Amino acid sequence: MPGKRICIGILANSLAGDYQSEVRLAIERAASERDVDVLFVSGQQNAAASSLALVGSAIYSMLGPERVDALIVLSGTLTHYMGVDGLERLCQSYAPLPVCSIGVELPGVPSLLVDNAAGMEVVVRHMLEVHQRRAPAYIGGPLNSDEAELRRVAYLKTLGQAGVSWDPRLLAAGDFSAESGAVAMRELLAHGVAFDVVVAANDYMALGALEVLKQHQLSVPRDVLVAGFDDVSVARFCNPSLTTVRQPLKRLGTLAVDTVLRQVANQRVPNRTAVAVELVRRESCGCGYQLTRTWAPTASDASGRAPALSERLGELSQQIRKVVAVPSDVLQDWPERFLDSLMHELGGEPGRFLQDFEHLLEAAQNEGVALDEFQQVITLLRSELPRTSAADSTAVLERIWHAARLLIGSASVRAQGRRRLDVEAAALHLARSGERLSTALSMPLLRQVLGEELPSMNIMRAAVALHDADLATLKPFFLMVDGREVETHTAGYPTRKLADEAYFTSEQRQSSFLMPLTFEDKQLGILLLSAGANETLYETLRHQIGSALKSAALHREVVQQTAARERVEQESLRQETRMAARLQTTLAPSELRVAGLEISALMEPASESGGDYYDVFPLPDGAFLAMGDVAGHGLAAGIIMVMIQSMVALLARESPAGSPAELLSRLNAALFDNVRHRLQRDEHATLVLMRYFSNGRVVFAGAHEDILVCRADSRRCERIATDGVWVAALPEIESMLVDAEFQLRDGDLVVLFTDGVTEALNVHSSLFGVERLCSLVEQAQDTAVHVIRDRILAAVHAWAPQLHDDVTLLVARYRGSADAEA
């Protein structure tokens, strides 16, 4: 079993930026060649707040020997945020892990430094000596940057050595961004002091300055020369292309990997390694145009005799090596092979050179070389070779140069096209992932979306872990290995473990990005993603996942709060229902003694009280009987039922001789006002009010269910309709109410009921119905009234597995004398 592979952590401020990208790619190449894992760790620059803020910087302190064996720090990107002292402390905190710093010299840390002073000196001397400029302006970097300070001092020192005086009004400063370069340029122009060259401490500020000069109708390089520092990729493509100082970023990356690997192997490494920089002359200083002009072949060159090509191989190799920046050891001897191929072509192997050159271009493109730089190689050789070749070779060479330029052109177009396709594919992936992640409002759905989207972006390993209450522990949220989601069984682990062991276990070399997951200024957790996708994806993906996590968490919170509120509401409703049921049952009459009537009644409130009502008010010559049902459920229905009960009780006592229609009319007027105006409700009630006289005469009014009268003589039920109107629906119902009446004879049964009886539904959604009720009454008519009542109730329960409405029944048997009936 192979031993554990070494893993190098690389610390930078963010993934974005040419500098970070180029160094990372160089490290990646070197690590790949040495079979070493790489963990690229970035924070998050807070664009909304101060540019000095670095949200999620805690990510750097999460690294330790648990996951990495050595660290490379892109110090120039971090001192801007935490200062040299802060970075020094951070590096010390990693002890005993080997650390290598790129860009800034840190005490006790092997540091790889570009020669900032030499770079600035060469560009300033170029402007003064080659272009004869005498009024320079300078845009420096941020005050807390060591590199910026070194460049500023070198600028002033070079002016002094050249005897050029400088005006303090022609010194401005920015923060290394293009925007700050533009601001600084406006300041310089506003002073009104004439200048003929602008040197910026980095390329981005120079690009910002170029834009402002254009806006002020100042031509570069005709009116003003401009130069930057770093040679970021956009410096080649801007208009005019930018003269700059090239940092050997790819070389730095390779050196850094070797430095930490030697430390891991307990080998000594130098504390300080300086890497040379070089001037890249382009259009912004005028050299781009001059090169084209001066390197054109001349007649005298073509006819001259000079040393053979084979005698100048070493010299020419050195020259063309300087023109093209090739990063890797893989192409280390490309100039020699290039010239060897050319010699074979000229020596009688037609087609050899172009074939080899095509392969070289392909290999160079794979190494990230800007292919257009080979045009300068052709220009240089075209200028040099006529002096070394026989005259009859000139025509052959011209054809070769022409074909070579066409090859470079088509390879460049292909490379651009491939890059564009990659970027477009990445944009499409991001658009889709953004849409899906933004609508994944639950944690399981979010995991599902991650599991589906990441592999489609060629991200085959991923881990999302969330911070608990503190930053010391992480809880796994999502883990994917080799394109498949893996279930994690750990509840949590120390933060420095970063992710489940499964993420880091692989026979293949791994390269990953470790990023903080944040939302605004809150640290949510960490995100680990394997490399393999277009690098422009990662930063946006991190934002999308961070926002999605926050949205899902907020959604869960809302759902939980809603559920809690619903529980409270349901409990409140249950209490209301219990109260309403108590109201109904408490107010049901306890005394049912009425002369001439055997009465049995009951009310069974439903789980959600239905507002049923019945009452019996004995009078000397009979009684008032009432039954009703408030349309609606719950406490409001119960309260309205209580109002009805109170009013009927008062009216029955106050007006024992009053007719049911008259009493209902009076009740309605008061009830309508209470319900509609005072309670602001829209309930109404069915209500039948019956005046029973002991001689068997019954006068009634109102609108409710039918009154059932089971005749003793026919033994059949009669259904007597209650053709009135509801109460509490209209303010005045007197004109709509009429008293109706029927006569009871000895042994007749009267059954009053509410719709809870007849509308009870069985499992097939069939109604219990009035007919079934009548049949039951007829079957049980010879039994006692309470037996009839109980049989009806039992039948209803047997019919309906669950009752959704109150069930109210009143069964009365008339036991009147013949005299009384007469």
Added chain:
Amino acid sequence: MSNLQSLSLDTWRLEPEVVAGAITVRMSGLGDMAVVKPFADFLAGLKDEISSADIQRVEFDVRNVQLLNSSCLKSIFNFAFRIKAEHPSCQMSFLTSASQAWQARALGPIQRMVREQVTISAA
């Protein structure tokens, strides 16, 4: 063009049809507690349609209705009462089944309370 949509629940269906200034609503199923809210919403939409399309006649065909509980009846009454207040020329009729006498009896109070505009017939 009418904005009125059919309502189709498990045991309750409402199918409106607008023809020449009149609307017929065919109702079927069980008007129990489960349908109270959607039924009330439907009637609110029907009232809006009457207002916007100047409908002069609405017929509810309730012959295939097996149940209209008190809450559904309340919704119908509220609807009828609003129509009475806002569209006094709009006539509402209920077509009931002759074999389902309870339908006419249940709707009777509404007819008596909005006598000028509500009629009940059996077929």
